[in-house]
Amino acid sequence: MSRLFGVPDGMSRRHFVSHLAGAAALATPATAFTNTLLANAADMKKRHKSAILLWMGGGPSTMDIWDLKPGAPTGGEFKQISTSADGVAISEHMPLMAKQMHHMAIVRSMSTREADHMRGRYYMHTGYVPNPNVEYPGYGSVIAHELADQVADLEIPPFVSVGGGSVGAGFLGMTWAPFVVDSNGNVRNLDGGIDRARLEQRLAMLSAIEDKFITEKRGGASLEHKKVLEKTTKLMSSSQMDAFKVSKEPKEMLEKYGENGFGRGCLLARRLVERGVPFVEVDLGGWDNHADIFTTLRDQKLPVLDQAMSALVSDLSDRGMLDDTVIMWMGEFSRTPNINGGGGRDHWARSWSTVVGGGGFKRGIVVGETSADGKEVVTEPYTSQDLMASVLKSLGISLETTFTAKNGRPMKIANSGKVIKELFA
Amino acid sequence: MCRSNCMRRFAAVSLRVTVILVAGAATLPARAADEHFGIEPVRFINEQITAGWSDAGLQPAAAATDGEWCRRVYLDLVGRIPSVAELDRYVHDSTPTKRAELVERLLGEEYEDEFARNWTDVWTTVLIGRDTQNEQVSRPGMRQWLRRALAKNIPYDQFMEELVTATGVNTNRKGLPGFNGAANFLSGKMVEMGVENGVQATAKTAQIFLGVQVQCTQCHNHPFNKGKQNQFWELNAFFRQTRSLNREEGSGAVQFVELVDQDFEGEGKNPEEAELYYELRNGLMKVAYPVFIDGTEISKTGYLPGKMEDGTPYGANRRQELAKLIKTSPNFPKAIVNRIWGHFLGYGFTKPVDDLGDHNPPSHPELLDGLAERFREQSFDLKELMRWIVLSKPYSLSSKMSAKNASDDPSVGEKPKFSHFYLRQMQAEQLYESLLTATEADKAAGEEGARKKDTWMSQFVIAFGTDEGDEATTFNGSIPQVLMMFNGELIKQATSTGKGGFLDKVAGQSIPNAAKVETLYKAALARKPSKNETAAANALLVARKGDVAGALQDIWWAVLNSNEFIINH
Numbered sequence: 005m006s007r008l009f010g011v012p013d014g015m016s017r018r019h020f021v022s023h024l025a026g027a028a029a030l031a032t033p034a035t036a037f038t039n040t041l042l043a044n045a046a047d048m049k050k051r052h053k054s055a056i057l058l059w060m061g062g063g064p065s066t067m068d069i070w071d072l073k074p075g076a077p078t079g080g081e082f083k084q085i086s087t088s089a090d091g092v093a094i095s096e097h098m099p100l101m102a103k104q105m106h107h108m109a110i111v112r113s114m115s116t117r118e119a120d121h122m123r124g125r126y127y128m129h130t131g132y133v134p135n136p137n138v139e140y141p142g143y144g145s146v147i148a149h150e151l152a153d154q155v156a157d158l159e160i161p162p163f164v165s166v167g168g169g170s171v172g173a174g175f176l177g178m179t180w181a182p183f184v185v186d187s188n189g190n191v192r193n194l195d196g197g198i199d200r201a202r203l204e205q206r207l208a209m210l211s212a213i214e215d216k217f218i219t220e221k222r223g224g225a226s227l228e229h230k231k232v233l234e235k236t237t238k239l240m241s242s243s244q245m246d247a248f249k250v251s252k253e254p255k256e257m258l259e260k261y262g263e264n265g266f267g268r269g270c271l272l273a274r275r276l277v278e279r280g281v282p283f284v285e286v287d288l289g290g291w292d293n294h295a296d297i298f299t300t301l302r303d304q305k306l307p308v309l310d311q312a313m314s315a316l317v318s319d320l321s322d323r324g325m326l327d328d329t330v331i332m333w334m335g336e337f338s339r340t341p342n343i344n345g346g347g348g349r350d351h352w353a354r355s356w357s358t359v360v361g362g363g364g365f366k367r368g369i370v371v372g373e374t375s376a377d378g379k380e381v382v383t384e385p386y387t388s389q390d391l392m393a394s395v396l397k398s399l400g401i402s403l404e405t406t407f408t409a410k411n412g413r414p415m416k417i418a419n420s421g422k423v424i425k426e427l428f429a
Numbered sequence: 430m431c432r433s434n435c436m437r438r439f440a441a442v443s444l445r446v447t448v449i450l451v452a453g454a455a456t457l458p459a460r461a462a463d464e465h466f467g468i469e470p471v472r473f474i475n476e477q478i479t480a481g482w483s484d485a486g487l488q489p490a491a492a493a494t495d496g497e498w499c500r501r502v503y504l505d506l507v508g509r510i511p512s513v514a515e516l517d518r519y520v521h522d523s524t525p526t527k528r529a530e531l532v533e534r535l536l537g538e539e540y541e542d543e544f545a546r547n548w549t550d551v552w553t554t555v556l557i558g559r560d561t562q563n564e565q566v567s568r569p570g571m572r573q574w575l576r577r578a579l580a581k582n583i584p585y586d587q588f589m590e591e592l593v594t595a596t597g598v599n600t601n602r603k604g605l606p607g608f609n610g611a612a613n614f615l616s617g618k619m620v621e622m623g624v625e626n627g628v629q630a631t632a633k634t635a636q637i638f639l640g641v642q643v644q645c646t647q648c649h650n651h652p653f654n655k656g657k658q659n660q661f662w663e664l665n666a667f668f669r670q671t672r673s674l675n676r677e678e679g680s681g682a683v684q685f686v687e688l689v690d691q692d693f694e695g696e697g698k699n700p701e702e703a704e705l706y707y708e709l710r711n712g713l714m715k716v717a718y719p720v721f722i723d724g725t726e727i728s729k730t731g732y733l734p735g736k737m738e739d740g741t742p743y744g745a746n747r748r749q750e751l752a753k754l755i756k757t758s759p760n761f762p763k764a765i766v767n768r769i770w771g772h773f774l775g776y777g778f779t780k781p782v783d784d785l786g787d788h789n790p791p792s793h794p795e796l797l798d799g800l801a802e803r804f805r806e807q808s809f810d811l812k813e814l815m816r817w818i819v820l821s822k823p824y825s826l827s828s829k830m831s832a833k834n835a836s837d838d839p840s841v842g843e844k845p846k847f848s849h850f851y852l853r854q855m856q857a858e859q860l861y862e863s864l865l866t867a868t869e870a871d872k873a874a875g876e877e878g879a880r881k882k883d884t885w886m887s888q889f890v891i892a893f894g895t896d897e898g899d900e901a902t903t904f905n906g907s908i909p910q911v912l913m914m915f916n917g918e919l920i921k922q923a924t925s926t927g928k929g930g931f932l933d934k935v936a937g938q939s940i941p942n943a944a945k946v947e948t949l950y951k952a953a954l955a956r957k958p959s960k961n962e963t964a965a966a967n968a969l970l971v972a973r974k975g976d977v978a979g980a981l982q983d984i985w986w987a988v989l990n991s992n993e994f995i996i997n998h
Contacts, residue, residue, distance in 0.1 A: 133621070134560075161908055179907065181907050181909075183908060184909070193909070193913050193915065193917050194912060194916070195916060196921075197916070197921075202972075206987050208965065209962075209965045209966065209968075209969055209983060210986075212961050212962050213962060213988060214992050216961065217992050217996075217998075218992070220829050221829055221831075221835070222830065222998055223838075223840070223851065224840055225852040225854060225996055226852065226992045226993075229992035229995065229996065232908065232910075233911055235908055235911075236911035236912060236915065240915075
């Protein structure tokens with residue numbers, strides 16, 4: 005490209021600028037090619053698998069949402085209601101989800117040991133407890149790493165995190181790190197505030213410097229840098245970035261998901277998955293309810309969750325995407341069965357619930373059981389690793405997959421967790 | 430310029446040489462000055478490395494240019510690229526010993542603050558990682574201690590001892606007595622899964638100060654090396670008198686941590702022989718007492734030192750005993766030599782740098798051993814070790830490979846031969862400080878700039894921060910990093926044409942445009958533009974229709990975003 009700048013004397017400015025434009029076109033994908041692929045979008049949809057993690061930061065009280073204990077002293081204020089799944093009852097404050105439970109499975113026998121926010125968050129995302137010697141990759145990075153190849157023309161990063169930073173890529177490397185956006189789909193620093201023509205002129209200059217350094221044969225890092233530059237410039241002009249423009253959705257759709265950050269985030273997740281992104285995490289915080297839990301859940305948290313989550317499930321189902329899209333719902337832990345003096349519940353990891361659905365999961369079921377007061381898992385207990393193994397299986401990812409950490413040690417995917425067999429028919 | 434100053438500095442160098450000559454008892458050939466500046470360990474490095482090239486049939490790369498060498502030595506020693514003035518001073522200096530003189534200055538008083546800042550960044554990441562969420566660690570406390578220790582260049586054995594035996598309050602806050610920032614090394618490594626067992630303290634101490642990876646042997650005998658499970662727990666026993674106490678003020682939240690030593694009664698409740706138990710894979714429990722990695726046992730007592738009524742002393746401080754054993758261990762100087770070598774040359778003699786042992790033989794065993802010996806003889810002086818390495822031949826080579834040395838490629842698993850300089854990405858802090866040096870962005874933003882420095886820095890660390898285990902020799906860039914360098918707040922400020930800023934000053938000089946472009950190149954890349962680049966720059970001047978400041982802005986943006994800027998080469 006630097007060849008361009010041996011501009012002969014007398015070359016007209018117009019001629020010159022047209023060269024620049026040509027150079028810029030080389031840096032962006034052939035539009036025609038992209039369009040063909042878009043035309044085949046419906047076909048593509050069937051071929052790619054994705055997962056959406058609804059992350060409930062703070063540790064939601066699953067006894068008040070998915071595993072109620074009416075009448076028990078620990079049971080709290082909420083009643084349970086029956087759902088579209090036979091014999092499955094959930095909280096009365098989740099009426100919309102109650103109509104979607106035939107698509108979902110509740111695992112009521114989660115039993116973990118990390119009841120500190122930071123550690124629990126790490127453990128539930130990675131299947132490993134924090135270790136200062138190895139940084140493990142989280143769900144998003146692992147799944148993006150395994151599924152990125154299935155959509156060949158994907159220009160959007162394969163792991164998008166909406167409204168929160170998630171957990172990083174660890175030893176898998178920065179390519180698989182979360183691409184963080186806010187719930188309106190805004191990408192930080194995407195716009196430099198200069199016009200396209202000038203940006204292209206700058207990029208031509210940049211190319212001259214990059215190429216000089218690369219041709220001097222100084223090693224791989226210089227080439228890798230240019231590759232990331234190209235990915236970024238592609239992204240900046242990519243038509244795929246439309247997937248982030250969640251406000252383009254029809255009014256009814258925006259209302260269906262809920263006019264709030266989490267609703268927008270879930271809708272954005274659907275748009276991204278539709279475009280081929282293998283993993284999207286959407287964060288909803290505010291579950292650390294040490295005081296006054298029932299009012300907070302009833303008036304604030306559950307209505308938002310219920311609306312957005314049910315909209316997502318039914319929307320994916322309506323679009324025929326649910327068989328290829330796994331939905332996961334979880335926090336870092338749950339909350340104490342005992343209600344404290346302030347009308348709240350504290351941290352509890354020993355017995356709690358997560359919810360999964362879509363993909364290859366068996367649906368409309370409950371797995372496992374807790375004691376009458378909710379304090380013990382009375383069936384086989386499951387861990388973060390087991391849940392992760394199950395999610396990977398439901399996406400068709402081999403549990404024999406082994407990564408090599410930076411220290412050269414082999415790391416089995418999902419920390420050798422065992423598949424929760426009840427989740428599969 | 431400054432002839433007399435230079436002479437004086439040169440005299441200082443010569444003086445040092447004499448001292449080393451006596452200490453090292455080596456006779457150096459008379460023509461030595463060019464090759465190793467009369468410093469025996471430099472000669473030793475050069476001999477060893479050169480022998481490795483002949484054995485492997487490699488021819489080293491050409492010497493780096495003055496600009497390249499100056500840039501890398503600033504980056505590696507003080508954590509930023511040189512300013513145009515600093516670069517010019519070095520490049521235009523024609524003294525044959527100018528490299529030694531620059532190193533002398535960078536290690537001396539003039540750069541003491543910057544040296545300490547840079548190495549505080551490096552050591553903070555090594556000692557406590559980049560995790561900012563561990564409530565039992567105070568990063569400011571850690572940094573405060575490091576900055577003082579590094580500015581004073583305290584001997585490395587003392588450095589290790591203060592960290593390994595630290596007690597005290599980890600936060601420096603008004604009204605809190607007993608502050609000791611060194612306590613932060615261990616304060617966050619004592620408790621795991623709610624159990625105060627010092628497992629992480631054991632693993633990190635062994636890894637950092639002894640270069641051995643024992644963490645796997647916590648649960649089982651090591652599959653590849655001689656590590657046995659009992660060794661882990663015997664080393665762990667040294668940390669069983671240590672408690673990391675959460676001190677609270679008001680409601681619930683941890684306010685600060687105090688690291689203390691307490692009598693350890695032992696899991697069998699016999700403080701005279703205070704043992705711990707660990708579980709074998711087959712479920713059997715075994716007992717462990719403090720035994721160092723070389724098999725040296727210390728007293729089994731769990732009591733801290735004291736005196737009986739009749740004056741008989743009893744007890745032992747296990748961490749203090751551990752520090753003594755580490756000091757005399759041959760692994761101790763080897764581990765730090767390997768780490769520091771890796772810092773300057775991109776790869777250590779082993780990969781990773783903190784995994785020494787028969788299972789992972791070093792690329793240059795004699796060199797590693799010899800440098801370790803010399804480092805011990807030199808009273809564990811870190812600056813001295815750094816001086817040897819940056820004045821050595823391998824550090825002086827170009828990063829441009831040739832057919833005669835391209836096969837020397839550690840990134841594909843080959844053992845490094847150091848026949849050319851290996852590229853590596855700048856660390857977040859280096860990149861940030863370099864941007865400020867090159868662009869004076871903080872000054873251009875005036876008072877607001879000073880205030881914003883912290884925000885910019887944290888944005889950078891979030892976007893560019895890699896954890897200590899990461900290889901800097903591969904570019905691990907991500908799209909958000911590039912977007913930040915393309916369009917971020919700091920870059921906007923750095924490329925602003927606002928009055929009084931760097932670009933404004935360059936644009937306003939009454940020199941030809943070509944010279945202005947050259948200034949930008951020197952400021953960021955420590956070189957002049959090539960023909961092609963000059964043409965590209967001219968194209969931008971044309972495109973901006975004579976708006977010189979605007980064109981310089983475009984060029985500056987491109988230069989700052991280039992691989993050549995972001996990579997230490």
